[in-house]
Structure formats: structure tokens, C-alpha cells
Amino acid sequence: AKENGRNGYAFYHRSMSMAVEKQQNMENELHRALAQEEFRIHYQPLVNVTGAVVGFEALIRWQHPEKGLLPPVEFIPSLEVSGMIVPVSNWLLAKCSHQIAEWKTAGFWQDGWYLSINISPLQFYQADMIHTLQQAILDGGAELTDICLEITETVAVENIEFAKSRLQSIRELGVIIALDDFGTGYSSLGYLKDLPINIVKIDRSFIQELGAQNNSRSIVEAVASIAQAYDLKVIAEGIETKEQLAIAHEIGCHMFQGFYIERPQEPKQLQGDYLSKGL
Numbered sequence: 423a424k425e426n427g428r429n430g431y432a433f434y435h436r437s438m439s440m441a442v443e444k445q446q447n448m449e450n451e452l453h454r455a456l457a458q459e460e461f462r463i464h465y466q467p468l469v470n471v472t473g474a475v476v477g478f479e480a481l482i483r484w485q486h487p488e489k490g491l492l493p494p495v496e497f498i499p500s501l502e503v504s505g506m507i508v509p510v511s512n513w514l515l516a517k518c519s520h521q522i523a524e525w526k527t528a529g530f531w532q533d534g535w536y537l538s539i540n541i542s543p544l545q546f547y548q549a550d551m552i553h554t555l556q557q558a559i560l561d562g563g564a565e566l567t568d569i570c571l572e573i574t575e576t577v578a579v580e581n582i583e584f585a586k587s588r589l590q591s592i593r594e595l596g597v598i599i600a601l602d603d604f605g606t607g608y609s610s611l612g613y614l615k616d617l618p619i620n621i622v623k624i625d626r627s628f629i630q631e632l633g634a635q636n637n638s639r640s641i642v643e644a645v646a647s648i649a650q651a652y653d654l655k656v657i658a659e660g661i662e663t664k665e666q667l668a669i670a671h672e673i674g675c676h677m678f679q680g681f682y683i684e685r686p687q688e689p690k691q692l693q694g695d696y697l698s699k700g701l
């Protein structure tokens with residue numbers, strides 16, 4: 423039994439150090455990725471009730487030299503654990519701002535469009551977040567009103583007093599604020615009244631069940647009517663079928679996003695497609 427115990431310990435020890443080593447390797451790779459600009463940004467259109475584009479969501483990818491194009495689920499957790507999400511997010515803000523400026527010069531960007539950017543919890547809590555945000559956007563050549571920040575419901579309600587004042591400061595810059603993945607954090611609809619936000623994005627788990635035999639529709643309807651009462655815009659995200667789009671329309675959502683409308687795309691491809699379609 424003693425032998426087993428010792429072997430068990432040795433095994434535990436070895437797998438622990440392997441995990442540490444793996445995280446360390448990953449961190450080294452992420453540092454290289456940032457330094458060598460291996461991260462990419464794809465843009466997914468958001469459309470209004472007439473189907474016209476109103477903006478885009480910026481979604482990060484990693485063009486890994488051996489593994490190919492990796493989705494965020496494969497590296498965002500490591501970025502968060504290591505704290506590297508902060509410099510990477512700052513890189514992304516600058517890059518997005520440059521992209522908007524470039525699109526403006528190319529005549530692609532329309533008045534009133536906005537670019538939506540996901541904010542990680544760690545980034546949201548940085549002491550210098552407001553200053554860094556302002557600087558990155560203005561240095562890149564975009565305007566603060568071209569930007570929307572998406573924060574998750576969970577982050578917003580975790581420390582509601584902090585969130586309120588931070589969001590208020592962001593609003594004062596002219597930046598739009600969207601509450602992302604709404605409905606997944608089990609918070610009450612009452613929070614929508616307390617937070618200085620502009621947009622609610624209903625999580626795709628509800629949208630994808632629209633049309634199925636369950637109560638998703640009533641949930642989406644409830645969120646839409648409360649949001650309307652508080653003067654908020656509602657986005658239905660993750661729309662994959664014609665039927666989901668039709669029901670989201672019926673319910674009165676204001677904006678729509680999903681593979682059925684358009685997949686996230688590289689900037690060049692997006693610009694080319696839309697310019698050739700004549701928009």
C-alpha cells in the first residue's frame with residue numbers, strides 16, 4: 423500500500439509538472455504570437471430589420487504556424503490565466519481602430535456603423551482601462567463613437583457597483599455598450615434597468631431553440647419587452663436558420679447576427695463582397 427501511495431504521488435507529481443510545462447509552453451507561444459502578429463481578426467456583420475448592415479463584431483483567431491487557424495476557445499483561456507489577455511486585447515483595440523480608419527478611407531465604412539469588441543473580465547477590471555481604451559481608439563484613427571464594447575452579463579453583475587461606474591465612464595466617452603450572452607448568467611431582468619448599457623445580446627442558446635417545442639420564445643419575448651421599456655436595443659445572435667430569423671423578427675428584436683446572415687470573415691473578403699454587391 424505504501425508503494426502504491428508513493429507511485430501515486432510520483433505520478434501526480436509528474437502530471438502536475440507536465441501541466442505546468444504545457445501552460446508555460448503555451449505562454450511562450452502566445453508571446454511569440456503577439457510579437458510576430460500571428461493573431462487575426464474576423465468580422466461578422468450585424469444587420470437591422472431591413473437586412474442592412476449596421477456594424478460588425480470583431481472576433482479574434484490565431485494563425486498558428488503549425489496548427490493553422492485556431493478559434494478563440496483554444497487560446498483565450500490561456501490568455502486569461504496568464505494575464506496576456508490584457509496586451510493582446512490592447513493590440514486588438516489598436517488593430518480594430520486602424521481597420522475602421524482604413525475602411526473609411528476606402529469608402530467602405532458607412533456613417534452610423536459600429537464595430538463591436540469583446541472585453542475580457544481582466545481587461546474590464548484594469549485600473550487604466552478607460553485611458554488605454556481612449557488612447558488605442560484615437561491613435562488608430564477611429565472615433566470613440568465607432569466602437570461598441572461587449573461585456574458579459576456575468577462580469578457586469580459580479581460587482582454591480584463597480585460595473586455601473588466603469589460602464590458610466592465608458593458611456594461618457596461616447597462608446598456604445600452591449601451586454602453579451604444575456605440570459606446565461608441567471609441574473610434578473612431588473613439588472614437591465616440598473617446598468618448604463620445600450621444593447622442587449624440574447625445568447626445564441628435561446629435563439630437556436632426558437633421554433634423548437636420549449637419556452638425559449640417566451641424568454642426572448644420577455645427580454646425584448648423589458649429591453650424596449652428601458653430603451654435598449656436587442657440583438658438576436660447565433661441565427662442559423664430562416665425560421666429563427668423570422669421568429670426573432672416577429673418578437674421584435676432590432677438587430678440580427680448569425681451564420682444564416684453571414685459568417686465571420688477576413689476584412690479583405692468582407693470588403694470585397696460588400697463592395698461588389700453594391701451594398
Ligand code: C2E
Nearest residue numbers: 480481482493494540541542660661662679680681682686
Ligand atoms: P461571443 O462573444 O458570444 O461571440 C460570438 C460567437 O458565436 C463567435 O464565436 C461567432 O463566430 C459565433 N457565431 C456567430 N454566429 C453564429 C451562428 O449562427 N451559430 C453558431 N454556432 N455560432 C455563431 P468565436 O469567434 O469562436 O468566439 C467565441 C468566443 O470567444 C466569443 O463568444 C467571445 O466570448 C470570445 N472572443 C472572441 N473574440 C474575442 C476577443 O477579441 N476578445 C475576447 N476577450 N474574447 C473574444
Ligand code: CA
Nearest residue numbers: 479540572602
Ligand atoms: Ca460577443
Ligand code: CA
Nearest residue numbers: 602603623659
Ligand atoms: Ca455572445
Ligand code: CA
Nearest residue numbers: 602603625626
Ligand atoms: Ca458567448
